[in-house]
Amino acid sequence: MVGQQHIVRTLRNAIEMDRVAHAYLFAGPRGTGKTSMAKILAKSLNCERGPTVEPCKICESCRSIHDATSIDVIELDAASHRGIDDIREIRDKVALRPARGRRKVYIVDEAHMLTKEASNAVLKTLEEPPEHVVFILCTTEMQAMLPTIRSRCQRFVFFRPGLPELGTVLHRISEAEKIDIDPAAITLVARVANGSFRDAVSTLDQLATACDGRIGVADVRELLGATDGEALFRAIDRVADADAAGTLRLVAELVDGGADLGSLTSDLLGHLRAIFLCQQLGELPADIPATDDERARLLAQAERLDGVAVHRLVDMLRDVLDQVREGADPRLPLELALVRACRPEGDTSLAALEQRVARLERGGGTAPAAAPAKAAGPSSPPPAPAPPAEERRPAATAENWRELVLPEIGRRSPRLSALIKDASGIEIDREVVTVRFPASKAFSRQGAETEVNKRILAEALAATVGRPVEVRLDVAEGGEETAEPADAAPDAVPEDELLSQIKETFDAREIEEPLR
Numbered sequence: 171m172v173g174q175q176h177i178v179r180t181l182r183n184a185i186e187m188d189r190v191a192h193a194y195l196f197a198g199p200r201g202t203g204k205t206s207m208a209k210i211l212a213k214s215l216n217c218e219r220g221p222t223v224e225p226c227k228i229c230e231s232c233r234s235i236h237d238a239t240s241i242d243v244i245e246l247d248a249a250s251h252r253g254i255d256d257i258r259e260i261r262d263k264v265a266l267r268p269a270r271g272r273r274k275v276y277i278v279d280e281a282h283m284l285t286k287e288a289s290n291a292v293l294k295t296l297e298e299p300p301e302h303v304v305f306i307l308c309t310t311e312m313q314a315m316l317p318t319i320r321s322r323c324q325r326f327v328f329f330r331p332g333l334p335e336l337g338t339v340l341h342r343i344s345e346a347e348k349i350d351i352d353p354a355a356i357t358l359v360a361r362v363a364n365g366s367f368r369d370a371v372s373t374l375d376q377l378a379t380a381c382d383g384r385i386g387v388a389d390v391r392e393l394l395g396a397t398d399g400e401a402l403f404r405a406i407d408r409v410a411d412a413d414a415a416g417t418l419r420l421v422a423e424l425v426d427g428g429a430d431l432g433s434l435t436s437d438l439l440g441h442l443r444a445i446f447l448c449q450q451l452g453e454l455p456a457d458i459p460a461t462d463d464e465r466a467r468l469l470a471q472a473e474r475l476d477g478v479a480v481h482r483l484v485d486m487l488r489d490v491l492d493q494v495r496e497g498a499d500p501r502l503p504l505e506l507a508l509v510r511a512c513r514p515e516g517d518t519s520l521a522a523l524e525q526r527v528a529r530l531e532r533g534g535g536t537a538p539a540a541a542p543a544k545a546a547g548p549s550s551p552p553p554a555p556a557p558p559a560e561e562r563r564p565a566a567t568a569e570n571w572r573e574l575v576l577p578e579i580g581r582r583s584p585r586l587s588a589l590i591k592d593a594s595g596i597e598i599d600r601e602v603v604t605v606r607f608p609a610s611k612a613f614s615r616q617g618a619e620t621e622v623n624k625r626i627l628a629e630a631l632a633a634t635v636g637r638p639v640e641v642r643l644d645v646a647e648g649g650e651e652t653a654e655p656a657d658a659a660p661d662a663v664p665e666d667e668l669l670s671q672i673k674e675t676f677d678a679r680e681i682e683e684p685l686r
Contacts, residue, residue, distance in 0.1 A: 174202070174207070177196075177326045180326070181214075185220075185223050190215065191324045192299040192301075193299065193304070193307070194208075194305070194306045194323055195281075195307045195319070195320060195324070195325045195326070196208060196328060197309050198328025199366070201365075201369050205277065205279055207328075209236070211304075212235050213231070215271070215273045216232075216235065216240075216242060216271030216272055216273060216275070217231055218230070218231055221272065230270070240270075241269050242269055242274050243275045244277070246278045247280060248288075257284070257288045257291040261295055273302055273303070274302055276306070277306045280308070281309045281315065282311040289319060293316065307319070312327070336367065339371070340370055341356060349374065349378045350384045351385040352384060354386075355377075355385050355387050355389065355390050377389060377390065380393055397429060397430075397433055397437040402437055402441040403464075405417060405508070406442070408420060409512055410474040412512045414512035414513055417509065432491070434504070435491055435500060435504055439491075445480055446480050446481075448468055448471075448472035449472045449477050453469075454468055483508075486506075487507055490504050575631060576590070582626050582629075583622075583626050590618050592607065593611075593614075602639065603639045606645070608645075612645050615643050615645055618643060
C-alpha cells in the first residue's frame with residue numbers, strides 16, 4: 171500500500187495485537203485506495219497463515235478474495251443496492267459463521283448512498299455485531315453518513331496521493347507489466363490523474379493498449395488532450411511581459427497542435443493557483459504536483475506577477491469555463507481573457523484599475539506614447555520636468571468620476587449609487603477626497619453619509635487615485651444651486667397631474683374604497 175501510512179500503521183498494530191474492530195469507516199476522495207485497503211485487511215484476517223500483516227496471496231482464501239469469489243468476503247455496492255431489502259438480506263445471513271476463513275467481512279462501497287431506512291438497518295447490525303463479523307464501510311462523503319453510524323466505527327480518512335506516490339505506483343506497474351514508458355510521460359500521467367491511483371493506473375493501461383513502441387510525452391498529450399507544462403509557463407510569462415500578441419500566437423500554436431482549449435483553461439487555473447499559493451505563503455506547498463525545476467519556475471513567476479493580476483486572470487478564466495460548460499467555443503473567450511490580462515488599460519473595471527496601479531508601483535507599466543512634438547519657436551518655454559512617480563496616478567476628475575467610479579459603486583451598492591449619482595464633482599487634496607453635492611441634494615448627501623457607504627466610496631476612489639484616501643461629503647455653497655428658504659412653498663401641482671405622475675413612476679393604479 172503506497173501512502174496512507176497513518177492507516178497502515180494502525181491496522182498493522184490492530185492485527186498484531188488482536189484488537190481488530192468490528193466496524194471500520196474508510197472515507198476519502200475517489201481512487202485513493204479505500205476498497206483496496208478493505209480487501210487487504212480481509213486477506214490479512216482470513217489468510218491461512220494469519221491473522222498476519224503479510225498475507226501470502228497464494229492460499230485459497232487470499233486468491234478467492236483477490237478474484238472476488240470468496241463466500242466469506244461479501245462486497246456490496248450501495249449505489250445500486252441501497253434499499254432496505256438488500257440490508258435485510260445481510261442481517262439475515264450475518265449470524266452465520268464463515269465457511270472457510272476466520273472472519274466474515276462485509277465491504278459496503280459508496281455507503282453514503284444507502285437510504286435512511288437501510289442506514290438504520292445497518293446501524294442496528296453494528297450495535298449488536300457477532301464476533302466473527304467485520305464491517306468495512308467505504309465512502310467519498312463522510313458527512314453524508316449518519317452520525318450514529320460514524321460513532322460506532324473506527325474512522326480513517328484517506329488523503330490524495332502526491333506526485334511522488336503516483337509516480338512510484340506507475341513505475342512499479344510498468345516494470346511488472348513490461349511497459350516501455352518514458353519517465354517524463356509517467357510524470358505527466360501522474361499529474362493528469364489529479365491525486366487518484368485508479369485514474370493513473372487506468373490511463374497507463376489505456377496508453378499500453380494504444381501505443382506499440384515506447385510511450386512518450388507526446389503520446390500522453392495526444393491520447394488525453396493534456397496540456398504541456400511548458401505551455402502553461404510560456405502563457406503566464408507572456409502575461410507577465412504584457413505581450414498580448416505573444417499570447418495569441420501561443421493559443422494558435424496550441425490549437426494547431428491539437429490541444430483541447432477547455433483543458434488548457436482548467437490547467438491554467440491550476441497553474442495560477444500554484445502561483446497564488448507561492449505569493450501568499452512564500453513557498454510552494456509540498457502537495458502541489460511539480461518537479462524541482464517547475465517549483466523554481468513557479469516561485470520566479472510569483473515574483474514577476476502581482477497578486478491583483480493573478481486574481482483578475484483567475485476570475486476571467488472561470489468565466490471562460492462557464493461559457494465552455496454552456497457549449498461555447500473556448501478559443502475566443504480564452505484569447506480575450508489573456509489579452510485583457512496583458513492590457514488592463516483597455517478595461518474600465520475596478521479590478522483592471524487595481525492591476526494598472528499595481529503595475530505602476532512595480533515599475534512594470536508601459537509608458538503612454540508621447541504626443542507629436544511641435545516645432546519650437548523662439549519664445550517656446552523649456553519643457554516642464556516630469557512629476558514624481560507618486561504623482562503620476564490616474565487623474566480623478568468629473569469625467570472619470572462618472573465613467574469609472576460610479577459604475578463600481580453601483581456594482582457594490584445600487585442604493586448608494588442612486589444617492590450619489592447627483593454629486594456635482596470631487597476635489598482631491600492629497601489624502602482627502604471631497605465629494606460635493608449641490609445644495610438642492612442635501613438629503614442625498616445625508617443618506618450617503620454612513621460608515622458603510624463611506625467605506626464603499628473610499629474603496630472605489632482609492633482605485634482611481636491610486637492610494638488610500640479619506641472621504642468627505644459636502645454640500646455646495648452659493649452658486650446657482652442654493653438651498654430654498656424654509657418657508658418657501660413649492661408650486662402647487664394639480665391633483666390629476668400628481669396622480670398621473672405617481673401611476674407612471676410606480677406603475678400604480680387607483681383603488682376606490684367602498685362607502686360605508
